[in-house]
Amino acid sequence: MKTVLHKAEDRGYANHGWLQANHSFSFAGFYNPEKVNFGALRVLNDDIIAPKMGFGTHPHDNMEIITIPLKGVLKHRDNMGDAWIPVVPGEVQVMSAGTGVQHSEINGSDSEYLSLFQIWIFPDTQNVAPRYDQKSFDSAARQNQLQTLVTSMNNSHEGSLKVHQDVVLTRIDLDADKNYEYKLKSENHGVYVMNITGETIINSHELNSRDAIGVSETESFNIRAHQDSQLLLIEVPMVF
Template identity: 45%
Template sequence: MKTVYHSADSRGHADHGWLNSYHSFSFANYHNPERMHFGVLRVLNDDTVTEGKGFDTHPHKNMEIISIPLEGDLEHKDSMGNTTVIKEGDVQVMSAGTGIYHSEYNKNADKGVKFLQIWVFPNKQNVTPRYDQIATGDLKKENELYQILSPDALDQGVWLHQDAWFYMGDFEAGKSTSQNFNKKGNGAYVFVLEGEVEIAGQTLGKRDGLGIWETSKIDLRATKDSRVLLMEVPMEIG
């Protein structure tokens, strides 16, 4: 088993006024050669968008893009004709493929929006662009990890072009769980949204991250009431 620990205060940071962003991996002006990606997990940004502001229309290509709102809601528009709102409890996925344009705006006049922006390298290039989003409220299980993303369009949650599985979990202090990996050779990156957990002898606090690989499962114990995101991904980019 191998692990890599990323404390919350070791992340890259950019404050643009309208956008306050923390980068777990190299992004934009934050460049750390030792933190370019974790397997096919390329970007994990912890973003806060101020009232009435947002990301103007911009392009993406050949990337799987996942957005998970944590507080508030964002209006999404794209070149495929989609106009939707994503809010706390939703998961959004876009396969950029041959190319898309999109914008994300906080239309609220009285509160900011907090969300995770995640990029995953795809296992297929130049696919037809697509968009999907779901509400995860009916999937939620207390003191268990519940799946929100997989490679299978018929499986629980959204799907993407990669052998990756994402899980969320809300745990009371003292509760434990184990998660077996779905595919041999995969690793997992655990990001603590709230609280404190222990994994592989490492204590993780709020917004800390831990990558773990060369093992077949993860054992997790909450030492405080906690919420976590677990992202199982291939370790080889191909």
């Protein structure tokens, strides 16, 4: 088993006033040659956005973008449609940038801060037609068991959002003292585990809030929760 530990305090950090951003991987003004990507996972940003503020219209291409609101309300608009679309905690948003898309994302509240994860994954197919989708997921369905949020276009799993890459994105909420054995889909895959809240142990590494660990070159690994904990797991091809 190969592991790479990323402590929360070692992430890149930028405070723009309206935006407080934590970068697990090199992004914008933060560059670390040892933190460019984890396999096909290119970006995992942990953002806090002030009320009524956000990202103005900007372009993307050839990237699979996944957004997970944790608190507050996100509003999204792109050139595939004119309306502002709300995305709230419990929902997940996916966007295939493909041949090119212009979009805006703002905090839809006048008073509450918006907290979210934004994930970028390299696609397995270039220049696809841009697409957008979102879906609500019941938090009760991930209590001490995996809840699948996103899979590949070629994956037959029903109920998950789809992207153009052989990924499996899941969440699990573990009660204190619970164990979970995670099994990888392929020896060519690795899993990047973000400990959202709580305290867990993976391969003797203690993970606290916002600590992360990349696990690869193994068939499975064990997660043990010392406290009630919430985790986000991003399984990706390590060579793509």
